[in-house]
Amino acid sequence: MIRVIVVEDEKPTLELMTLLIGRHPMLELVGAYTSPFEALERFAETRPDAAFLDVEMPKMGGIALAEKLKAIDGELQVAFTTAYPAYAVEAFRVSAVDYLLKPVTPDDLARVALRFGRSQEIRSALKSAAPSGKAPAVRCLGTFETRGADGRPMSWPTRKTEELFAYLLAYPDRLHGKWQLADLLWPELDEERALHNLHNTVYRLKKSLKTAGVGIELAHGNQGYRFRAQAGLSDLQLLREYGGSEPDTVAVAREAHERVLMLVKGELFAGKDYAWSAGLAVEVASQQAALTRRFAAKLRKSAPSLAKSLMFAYLSESPLDEEVNEELLELLAELGESALFHRHYTQYAERLGAELDAEPSAALRKLAARMNG
Incomplete structure (x- = not known):
């Protein structure tokens, strides 16, 4: 569960946020405030993982509050609520995860909750990835x-x-x-x-x-x-180190699973518009795909659940990768997980048709027909 607080000076919006958060399975509401000063005063007591902050509040706005809260806990994740999309650029100055335009909908909240969760997973994996036990800077x-x-x-x-x-x-x-x-x-x-x-x-x-x-x-x-x-400074550095390695044994692949898991998803410099990085992003995506295939192949027989999690993690960011999709579906068929096979095959086929006007390979269509029989 992700512990969250909400700071919103408009009571109807606060009540709506409280209701939506209470219904979401990933979120636990530990504080709801109309006053940013009360939220700041009780922050040490509530110890949230994340905060939903209203941008436009009298005396102390959400961006100023975020800066104060992050000064106390640098790991705090923040999402802003606002009626004015022009605030988005300023919001990201304090490393906001996202911003929600009012009125907030269940889909909006679900999107941010997923980002909160992914960020927590990545940070946890990064901490185990660095030789010192600390996350790369x-x-x-x-x-x-x-x-x-x-x-x-x-x-x-x-x-x-x-x-x-x-x-x-x-x-x-x-x-x-x-x-x-x-x-x-x-x-x-x-x-x-x-x-x-x-x-x-x-x-x-x-x-x-x-x-x-x-x-x-x-x-x-x-x-x-x-x-x-310095060694282990960035996750990009770690990807390049792992990208050129082959796990010697299943034991090595198992031990490195969490580290590899956080390296195979995420576009290079996502959210930035560096013109020079487009070609490098393609290269990095190729390294992520290769890393996924190598480690999944090593884990496939003796630790299929780890192989699945690795491929699903990669495909969550690169859903049209033909080779990894085929390997995942073949593994699901081997394991007899027909419901998961059909769900993933259907999603993959629909996305292929919608985005590339294509269909799964003949081998995959044949495999799907066997699974239907």
Whole structure:
């Protein structure tokens, strides 16, 4: 269960949110307030995992309240409710999971609850993934978020500072020419001004990471910059390490299952619009698919439930992957799970038809016919 609080100064909306949360199987309401000050005062007592906050409240709005609550608990997940979609951009400045337009519907709440749940799963898996037992400081899959040594999400001084860090994470251990970086981030500016901006942004980046206690090495030479990161800094780094490995034994695959589970889902830098990352996102998706197939194949005979969970996790983000869908359906048929087989086959076939105007392979159609018989 995900423990949540609601802060909403309009009583009818508060009552509606209370009703919807009470009906949702994943959520447990531990506090409902019309006053943001009362919510802040009782935060340590309620210890929620997540909060639904109204953006427009007198004296203290939801965004200001979120900043105060996250200063107490950096792991708190926040979703905003608002009547004005223009607040969305500002809401994401404090790493909001989502925002809901009023009036909130059951489908809206279900969508956010699912995101809360996925985020909890990923964080739990990330903690077991790092050699030290701590989660990697940087999440690049399914989001882009950097946490300092105190566990709190970092706030970047500028968007370009964050984008430069993303680029360096994407292409570590290589020399990046200063003119190339300047043109990448400021293609609309003349060379001298773009280079001036680059120098300032590098300074801000190094200062921000040092203040947050995030260990990197960014060396400056005549030709440009070279970036090196500490081991286990990001989930992207872990994906690349696992992506090139083959589990030697089933025991190794079992032990790594939770770590692999959190690496096979989530688009690279999801929610960001970095023009340079489109090609890399395709490459990362290919690595996630390959990782899923390798570990599922190793687990298929002796630990089929783990193989299933791995394939379902991957397909939740990449539902049209033909090879993984075929492997999953073949496994379900082997296990005699006919109801799950037919449900998944139907969903896959409908999505193929709607999005690609195609149908499952002849082999899968033949298998489905056998399962029907």
